[in-house]
Amino acid sequence: MIYNFCRSVLRFLYKLLFRLKASGLEHIPPEGGVLLCSNHISVFDPPTIGILLKRKVHFMAKKELFDIVGFGWLIKELGAFPVKRGGVSKESIKTSLTLLRSGHVMGIFPEGTRSKGEDGSIGKKGAATFALRSDAAVIPVAIIGNYKLFGKTRVVYGPPVDLTEFKESGGPNAAELATEKIMASIAELKNK
Numbered sequence: 001m002i003y004n005f006c007r008s009v010l011r012f013l014y015k016l017l018f019r020l021k022a023s024g025l026e027h028i029p030p031e032g033g034v035l036l037c038s039n040h041i042s043v044f045d046p047p048t049i050g051i052l053l054k055r056k057v058h059f060m061a062k063k064e065l066f067d068i069v070g071f072g073w074l075i076k077e078l079g080a081f082p083v084k085r086g087g088v089s090k091e092s093i094k095t096s097l098t099l100l101r102s103g104h105v106m107g108i109f110p111e112g113t114r115s116k117g118e119d120g121s122i123g124k125k126g127a128a129t130f131a132l133r134s135d136a137a138v139i140p141v142a143i144i145g146n147y148k149l150f151g152k153t154r155v156v157y158g159p160p161v162d163l164t165e166f167k168e169s170g171g172p173n174a175a176e177l178a179t180e181k182i183m184a185s186i187a188e189l190k191n192k
Contacts, residue, residue, distance in 0.1 A: 002057055002077045011051045018044075018147050022052045024157035024189075030055075032098035033136030037127050037161075037182050038111035039190065042147050048155055049141050055105045060092055093130075100134035107141075110182055128178035132167055138182060142189035156189045 014020040028034065036057065038049050050057035058079040066072035066082050083092040099106050110127040129140045138161040145153030161182055166174040 001076075005080065006078060006128050007051050010047045012046075014048065014051060014153075017149055018153040020048065020153050020155065021152065022051050022135065022155045022157065023192075025052065025161075026084070027159050028053055028055070028105075028140055028159045029143065029160075032103050033134055034105040035100060035127065035134070035136045035138050035156075036105065036107040036141050037110050037138060037143035037186060037192060038107065039143055039186050040111050041143055044147050045109070045143055046107060048143055048153070053105070058099050058104055061189045064187050087124070098129050100130060100136040106130070106136075110179060110186075110192070112132050125175040125179050126164075128163070131161075131163055131177060131182075132174060135167075138163060140182060140185035140189055142186055142192070144190060157192055158185055158189045161185050166173045 011020075030045075034055070037048055038045065046059050052061075055081050058081065060083040061075055061080040062085050063082040063095045064085070065075060066178075067081075081092065081095050083089065096106060108127045108130070110124060130136070140158040140161055142158070143153070144156065145151060146152055163178045163181065166178040166181075
């Protein structure tokens with residue numbers, strides 16, 4: 001209930017303030033585990049990739065945010081779960097895989113940190129590892145724009161990235177190669 005209320009409010013505000021528009025929503029599976037892999041340009045990004053979807057999106061958030069009275073409770077209600085700074089803990093990996101294997105939607109930024117939007121950004125292997133170990137559908141997402149007031153911001157959802165070849169090979173470089181494919185898919189969407 002809190003999630004739906006906040007999503008409605010943010011949807012209205014983002015459409016008004018950032019003129020947020022989306023394309024490719026038809027690529028989001030209506031059920032089953034989904035991993036949304038997006039570029040990361042601003043603190044506004046998590047709501048951007050989630051508020052236009054019908055399904056609840058879960059995110060990792062730095063552990064310190066959960067220590068803020070009231071705010072920690074709110075982000076937990078909105079689907080966030082804690083991750084230690086400087087690396088992903090076993091607990092956050094377990095939570096991520098449990099969410100995906102249970103048929104939930106999780107958003108992740110493979111770059112690991114905000115970038116200036118340059119093409120050719122290097123992704124970290126976490127997103128690919130979650131995808132390979134959970135069998136979740138991997139949906140590349142590109143956020144285009146800069147959140148200028150009353151400017152245009154777009155979010156583009158691409159078709160699922162097929163990682164079958166990497167799941168089957170299971171080689172030592174599978175996660176790296178899958179990461180490259182995910183990042184290339186995101187980069188391609190940024191040019192649409």
